Amino acid sequence: MHMDRLERNYLIAVSVMLGIFFAALVAGALVFGVRLPSTAEFVNPLALNETEFASPGLRDMGEGQYEAYFLAAMWRFQLGTGEFDETGHEVMRVPVGSRVTFNITSRDISHGMIIEGMNVNLQLLPGHVARQAVTFNRTGEFHVQCHEYCGRDHANMFFTIIVEEPAEAAA
Ligand code: CUA
Secondary structure (H helix, E strand, C coil): CCCCHHHHHHHHHHHHHHHHHHHHHHHHHHCCCCCCCCCCEECCHHHHHHCHHHCCEEEEEECCEEEEEEEEECCEEECCCCCECCCCCEEEEEECCCEEEEEEEECCCCEEEEECCCCEEEEECCCEEEEEEEECCCCEEEEEECCCCCCCCHHHCEEEEEEECHHHHHC
16 A cells, blocks of 8 residues: 555654553553542541531541641531631631641532642532641641632632641640
8 A cells, every 4th residue: 555655754753652651641640650649538528527527627537647638518618627717708727738638528529629729629529528738847837728619608618728837736
């Protein structure tokens, strides 16, 4: 079969590129463990009372490790920390250097969560547990906002993370 030289070269180039992309995909998944950041686990949104989400809160696992079980619902985050700021939104406090694994699900509809200034952007869906570990390396106040339009009070759906010196945290 006659094939134009240029056409053949292009076909070879395209095949090689596709091969490289496919190899990168396989290597990313198998060697580097790249996974989509969310929906690590499923949970029955109608039976949250039978799960870890029955009592939302920040669990101190020792050695600077924390597990956060938070809920998103119209139109607030339920952190279970029992501390509120002057606007009535909940506050989460951790000592600087803490590594917090967030486990979050939604009680009702689709919500989102971004932590300002951090590389955290989760979609919160009923039935799915969004999970991400974050190390808080500097002190300060971090604004956390729902970024998935969820209705009337969407803009008001936020909370604050306060990262402080260990001495302050203990006080
Ligand atoms: Cu929840 Cu927007």
